[in-house]
Structures are given as C-alpha cells and as structure tokens.
Ligand SMILES: [Ca+2]
Ligand SMILES: [Ca+2]
C-alpha cells in the first residue's frame with residue numbers, strides 16, 4: 001500500500017501550454033519580477049479597453065466578437081469596451097496559480113493580485129466548474145495589437161492538474177475565467193452526427209502576462225504579452241483526482257480556494273492528491289466506507305471519530 005502511487009503518475013505541471021504552441025517555444029528571456037511587469041500590463045489592457053469597441057457575432061454557429069478600434073471623442077456612436085452597458089465590463093482579482101510541482105510548496109513565487117477584466121456574452125444554462133474540475137472548452141486568442149495568435153473551434157478537455165498524460169493544460173488566467181461561466185444547458189447530436197451545444201457559457205477575458213505565458217515566448221506571442229480570449233464552456237466533469245471517493249472540490253478544508261494548500265497530515269502532498277489524507281496508514285477510501293452498504297458515505301454523511309470535530313478520514317485518532 002503506497003500512498004504515493006497516484007501522486008507520481010500525475011505529470012508535474014510546470015508550464016501551461018496550448019496545443020499549437022508547445023513546439024514553438026523558441027526563446028526564454030530571464031524573468032522580470034512579477035510586480036514590476038504587472039503595472040505595465042494593466043495599463044496596456046485598460047488602454048485597450050478604452051480604445052476599442054466590439055460587436056457580438058456568429059461565426060459558423062459559434063459566438064465570438066469582432067473588435068473595432070474606437071477613437072476617444074468619436075462621432076460614430078461607437079461605445080468602448082470600457083463603457084459598454086449591453087455587456088458590462090467586470091473584473092475579478094485573482095492569483096497566479098502556476099506551479100513548479102503539485103506538492104504543497106510547489107507554488108510559483110508571485111504575490112501580485114491580478115485584476116482580470118472580462119465580460120460575459122452568455123452565462124450558460126448548465127453547471128459551473130471549480131478550477132479543479134475538467135472543462136470542455138473552445139477559444140480564440142489575440143494580442144492587444146489585435147493579432148490573432150490561436151484559434152481552436154473544436155472543444156477539448158482540460159483538467160488542472162492534468163489527470164492523464166497528454167491532456168492539454170490551460171494558462172492560469174484562462175482556467176480561472178472558465179469558473180465564471182456555465183456549461184451548455186443541453187447537448188444535441190443531429191442525424192448528421194454534428195454535435196450542437198445549446199445555451200453554453202461564452203465570454204471574453206483580458207489577461208495580464210503574469211497569468212498568461214509571462215516570459216515564455218510562444219508562436220505569435222512575444223514574452224510579456226497580455227492576452228485576450230473568447231472562451232466557450234461547452235461541458236464540465238467533476239473530478240476526484242486521487243480517486244479516494246471524495247470529489248476534489250470537497251477536499252478544500254475550511255472552504256479555501258487553493259486545494260494545493262490543504263495538507264492535513266503535513267507530508268507536502270495536498271489532500272486532493274493524497275490517498276491517505278490524515279497519514280494514519282489507512283487509505284481514505286477505506287475510512288469513508290459505510291460498513292452497512294460497503295459503499296462510500298455521501299460526503300456530508302462521513303462521520304467524525306468519537307468525540308471528534310472533523311470527518312474521520314481527516315482525523316488520525318481513529319480509522
Ligand atoms: Ca479525492
Ligand atoms: Ca498530505
């Protein structure tokens with residue numbers, strides 16, 4: 001019985017890549033300090049938001065936007081992204097959650113609170129995902145110069161951290177934006193085999209480079225480029241990374257957002273990747289088994305140890 005078994009088959013997530021970019025990384029410049037780069041990026045993004053307008057368009061059945069330049073003081077009746085009231089600009093403060101490893105201490109050293117601007121075109125009629133669920137997404141990406149660097153119209157699955165080898169990873173800001181959308185309300189397969197996603201979530205997000213590729217240049221993306229994406233969330237799947245019978249989203253201790261920081265037994269392996277959360281040498285999936293049914297308790301029904309205050313799989317004083 002080796003509690004490390006599952007952990008070591010997980011690929012270590014060091015840099016986040018889109019499929020077409022992986023082989024095109026030609027240059028890595030010495031990294032600037034995140035807090036030095038960020039104000040420049042924020043200024044560039046806010047300037048873009050105030051000098052561009054957009055229209056929502058349908059491209060072969062996919063929702064997207066068409067960006068137009070906007071001259072301050074214009075007489076053409078255009079409305080900047082900044083001032084648009086049909087699709088109001090919003091922001092969320094987020095952290096850079098990139099990692100050098102999936103151990104508790106593997107988090108990138110970046111203290112910046114990033115302002116992630118976005119607007120929602122359609123919220124979506126299905127479910128929302130946590131950062132740790134699998135998402136089925138399609139996208140188009142461009143730089144603040146309006147140069148498109150990538151487009152992926154065919155949805156693909158992605159999970160953080162990756163669950164299977166070869167699974168595509170997403171950059172930090174993109175991944176965090178998908179949690180603000182909902183999946184499709186329904187999925188239809190036509191008689192011609194064409195799949196359609198009805199009432200899916202779609203929006204546009206503006207990412208400072210720290211939650212993009214940062215100093216790692218990619219095909220058509222110079223180092224330190226803020227990025228813009230149209231993101232469509234077609235479907236989601238809840239995950240149980242360590243397959244211990246507890247969904248990853250429930251392995252968050254006292255509701256903390258960063259699952260990588262929750263480590264009940266202090267062995268540097270976060271609970272959601274640790275098959276023995278409390279380090280008592282009895283695997284979690286055995287500790288949460290209902291002795292009557294032989295099946296795992298529903299999460300809310302997992303009992304505490306006698307006199308205990310936390311669920312028994314998190315308490316080494318009983319099994
Ligand atoms: Ca689990
Ligand atoms: Ca642990």
Ligand SMILES: [Ca+2]
Pocket residue numbers: 276277278279280281282283284287313
């Ligand atoms: Ca245990």
